[in-house]
Amino acid sequence: xxxxxxxxxxxxxxxxxxxxxxxxxxxxxxxxxxxxxxxxxxxxxxxxxxx
Amino acid sequence: xxxxxxxxxxxxxxxxxxxxxxxxxxxxxxxxxxxxxxxxxxxxxxxxxxxxxxxxxxxxxxxxxxxxxxxxxxxxxxxxxxxxxxxxxxxxxxxxxxxxxxxxxxxxxxxxxxxxxxxxxxxxxxxxxxxxxxxxxxxxxxxxxxxxxxxxxxxxxxxxxxxxxxxxxxxxxxxxxxxxxxxxxxxxxxxxxxxxxxxxxxxxxxxxxxxxxxxxxxxxxxxxxxxxxxxxxxxxxxxxxxxxxxxxxxxxxxxxxxxxxxxxxxxxxxxxxxxxxxxxxxxxxxxxxxxxxxxxxxxxxxxxxxxxxxxxxxxxxxxxxxxxxxxxxxxxxxxxxxxxxxxxxxxxxxxxxxxxxxxxxxxxxxxxxxxxxxxxxxxxxxxxxxxxxxxxxxxxxxxxxxxxxxxxxxxxxxxxxxxxxxxxxxxxxxxxxxxxxxxxxxxxxxxxxxxxxxxxxxxxxxxxxxxxxxxxxxxxxxxxxxxxxxxxxxxxxxxxxxxxxxxxxxxxxxxxxxxxxxxxxxxxxxxxxxxxxxxxxxxxxxxxxxxxxxxxxxxxxxxxxxxxxxxxx
Numbered sequence: 001x002x003x004x005x006x007x008x009x010x011x012x013x014x015x016x017x018x019x020x021x022x023x024x025x026x027x028x029x030x031x032x033x034x035x036x037x038x039x040x041x042x043x044x045x046x047x048x049x050x051x
Numbered sequence: 052x053x054x055x056x057x058x059x060x061x062x063x064x065x066x067x068x069x070x071x072x073x074x075x076x077x078x079x080x081x082x083x084x085x086x087x088x089x090x091x092x093x094x095x096x097x098x099x100x101x102x103x104x105x106x107x108x109x110x111x112x113x114x115x116x117x118x119x120x121x122x123x124x125x126x127x128x129x130x131x132x133x134x135x136x137x138x139x140x141x142x143x144x145x146x147x148x149x150x151x152x153x154x155x156x157x158x159x160x161x162x163x164x165x166x167x168x169x170x171x172x173x174x175x176x177x178x179x180x181x182x183x184x185x186x187x188x189x190x191x192x193x194x195x196x197x198x199x200x201x202x203x204x205x206x207x208x209x210x211x212x213x214x215x216x217x218x219x220x221x222x223x224x225x226x227x228x229x230x231x232x233x234x235x236x237x238x239x240x241x242x243x244x245x246x247x248x249x250x251x252x253x254x255x256x257x258x259x260x261x262x263x264x265x266x267x268x269x270x271x272x273x274x275x276x277x278x279x280x281x282x283x284x285x286x287x288x289x290x291x292x293x294x295x296x297x298x299x300x301x302x303x304x305x306x307x308x309x310x311x312x313x314x315x316x317x318x319x320x321x322x323x324x325x326x327x328x329x330x331x332x333x334x335x336x337x338x339x340x341x342x343x344x345x346x347x348x349x350x351x352x353x354x355x356x357x358x359x360x361x362x363x364x365x366x367x368x369x370x371x372x373x374x375x376x377x378x379x380x381x382x383x384x385x386x387x388x389x390x391x392x393x394x395x396x397x398x399x400x401x402x403x404x405x406x407x408x409x410x411x412x413x414x415x416x417x418x419x420x421x422x423x424x425x426x427x428x429x430x431x432x433x434x435x436x437x438x439x440x441x442x443x444x445x446x447x448x449x450x451x452x453x454x455x456x457x458x459x460x461x462x463x464x465x466x467x468x469x470x471x472x473x474x475x476x477x478x479x480x481x482x483x484x485x486x487x488x489x490x491x492x493x494x495x496x497x498x499x500x501x502x503x504x505x506x507x508x509x510x511x512x513x514x515x516x517x518x519x520x521x522x523x524x525x526x527x528x529x530x531x532x533x534x535x536x537x538x539x540x541x542x543x544x545x546x547x548x549x550x551x552x553x554x555x556x557x558x559x560x561x562x563x564x565x566x567x568x569x570x571x572x573x574x575x576x577x578x579x580x581x582x583x584x585x586x587x588x589x590x591x592x593x594x595x596x597x598x599x600x601x602x603x604x605x606x607x608x609x610x611x612x613x614x615x616x617x618x619x620x
Contacts, residue, residue: 017316017319019320025139025140025319029140032136032326033133035132036132036330039330044271046269047122049264050261050263051267051270
């Protein structure tokens with residue numbers, strides 16, 4: 001059986017997200033955190049309004 | 052189920068299975084069998100990761116959790132976005148660079164063989180047990196739908212899952228999961244729309260939420276700092292981050308999914324897709340349960356949703372005590388219904404005091420009804436040993452079978468099966484891969500052909516399927532399936548994560564220190580779990596922190612001992 005190669009070459013596209021508006025991974029991670037904050041805010045509002 | 056339901060069910064399941072076999076034909080190498088073809092795009096990886104986590108339990112038990120406990124369960128997923136960002140930024144590039152088959156190979160590369168085997172053993176132990184729970188869930192559906200004996204259903208459906216998984220391997224799992232998710236989404240959206248349509252004519256959506264809120268079902272976020280409360284913002288955000296970090300970052304059933312990506316970018320985007328979509332998805336499934344709760348305030352619910360209890364009750368209708376429970380429960384429900392109709396009229400008429408009075412009366416009556424249900428459950432438990440299962444797991448399937456039209460029933464049963472097959476196949480595939488790559492290859496037979504290792508991996512997959520069936524036969528003893536799966540993970544995941552955190556971030560710690568620290572930490576978690584009453588979401592944090600701290604302390608001690616020995620020689 002072939003053993004896995006020790007270290008693959010570093011992937012050239014690692015820094016490129018390929019997304020139209022979020023070009024860096026840092027930008028993608030910030031967008032994910034913003035979406036999380038928005039969801040929690042909505043859930044808190046729902047809880048306060050209906051409980 | 053009607054002929055139409057069977058056509059929908061069998062057609063969709065066979066269609067996906069045949070497509071999976073056709074798409075993966077001719078892929079016989081070990082690399083492809085264990086890791087897929089390495090060409091998978093981010094959307095397929097995202098759906099595959101989602102489908103692996105979303106077992107039949109998610110779609111069967113979560114609405115029941117919403118029905119009984121409301122939206123609060125959604126907080127368990129609050130740690131997921133941060134956890135997935137850490138995995139995408141730190142774990143994934145290292146795993147890809149090393150080109151490993153399993154996450155535990157990395158532990159062997161970083162530490163030594165015994166630490167790799169320990170990490171793999173912890174995974175096999177907890178995932179092997181968890182697999183039993185995920186086989187049990189679709190069996191409940193089958194047993195309820197067809198009235199088959201539950202144990203026979205567990206064994207036969209378990210065998211079907213084993214054959215499906217052994218034939219396909221990782222590649223087939225990824226290829227078919229996106230279509231299985233399509234069926235699942237179609238089923239859940241249809242159920243949601245039909246449920247909204249079935250609510251009483253005068254009940255608007257804000258009325259529905261107000262009613263559910265009055266019964267404490269809309270409490271989605273709880274900022275309490277009481278560690279004994281199971282679902283709070285803090286237990287979900289802090290404890291949940293560790294739980295999700297461990298599950299997505301160290302559990303081979305998930306790691307194997309994003310290993311199949313064409314590039315680092317595809318794996319990262321697949322994970323980010325889940326980081327964004329998981330909370331709204333779980334919210335919608337829980338809301339479905341809350342809506343079923345509202346529906347059953349106007350439509351008479353059965354005294355028990357649990358099929359075993361319902362059948363027992365039907366067979367012993369002549370028993371005056373049991374008959375009394377049912378009559379009292381129905382009478383209380385009729386009165387609750389009347390009070391809620393009064394509440395609705397007063398609310399729409401703007402009479403606040405009348406609305407409050409009617410709702411308070413409805414709440415009191417509802418509590419009386421729940422007490423009757425509890426007393427009846429205790430009575431049945433005393434005479435019938437098989438009555439310990441929570442009603443929650445049966446709520447959704449009972450609603451589907453009693454309230455939804457034919458064709459839709461077939462679609463939803465197909466959705467449960469799609470969920471069961473997708474998560475089960477991924478789990479068994481990961482268990483087989485891990486046993487082959489981390490135990491069989493380094494310990495029993497180091498040099499053999501790819502064909503030999505693929506055959507061995509298939510045999511191990513089947514073996515773990517049989518273990519899961521054995522455990523599933525005892526799954527009726529657990530309180531609620533979705534909680535049981537998470538509790539089981541919480542006990543083991545902390546230490547597994549601790550091993551990886553030390554491997555990634557604390558360079559000076561060696562294999563011996565981290566190995567003993569992990570064993571001590573796992574013992575500590577067991578002792579705490581059986582002696583404390585804190586929320587289970589804190590155990591991944593405790594296990595991980597204990598493993599990291601003890602590793603550093605032991606490493607310092609071992610270094611000092613080494614220095615002393617050196618100076619003596």
